[in-house]
Amino acid sequence: MSKKNSEKILGKCVIQEILDIIGGKWSMSIIFALLHGTKRFNELQKLVTNINTRMLVKELKNMEENGIVIREVFATVPPTVQYTLTEKGRKLEPSLTELFKWGEEFVN
Template sequence: MEDKKNEKSCERCALQEILGVIGGKWSMSIIYALFTGKKRFSELGRLIPQINTRMLVKELKNMETNGIVTRKVFATVPPTVEYTLTEKGEKLEPIINELYKWGLEFVV
């Protein structure tokens, strides 16, 4: 009985960790926008008009720290920054697409 409780507890812990990586309010929208390829910071801001700059920076830093996106800075004036999905991030595409389909069927 105790083993089943520990197993469920560990599953919840793992789920919390997963949501910490991709569960931010804007994370899915950013990842979805990057499915079509690299995007500059300003492009991401235009593709997700409801997000403010501070939140976009915060979400991108979190996803970069967790290996979901890569950030490439170009030595231009002003600096140009591009974001792309890593291999780890690309593996989220079928999952997010299924969530999107589910949302269209049951939420929208």
């Protein structure tokens, strides 16, 4: 078996791809906030404490490109933008819940 195949079997390639999609510093916090329903941009900015506007935009664009969130723009003045998890994004809920439980037990 080649090294490339053994790495893929061990999950190294898949894990790296996952981290490319949801591995940003703020991604999991954003997804966790969206698990409770659709949020406007400003709501997300308030819920994800200490994130700056530029970083929130960057993380949301990455997640939109990877099919984790849907961005919906409404023709209002000023424009209203809402974000919702896709089905693909919602499937992260069990993993995030377990990670949260792990954090409660071992962090701090």
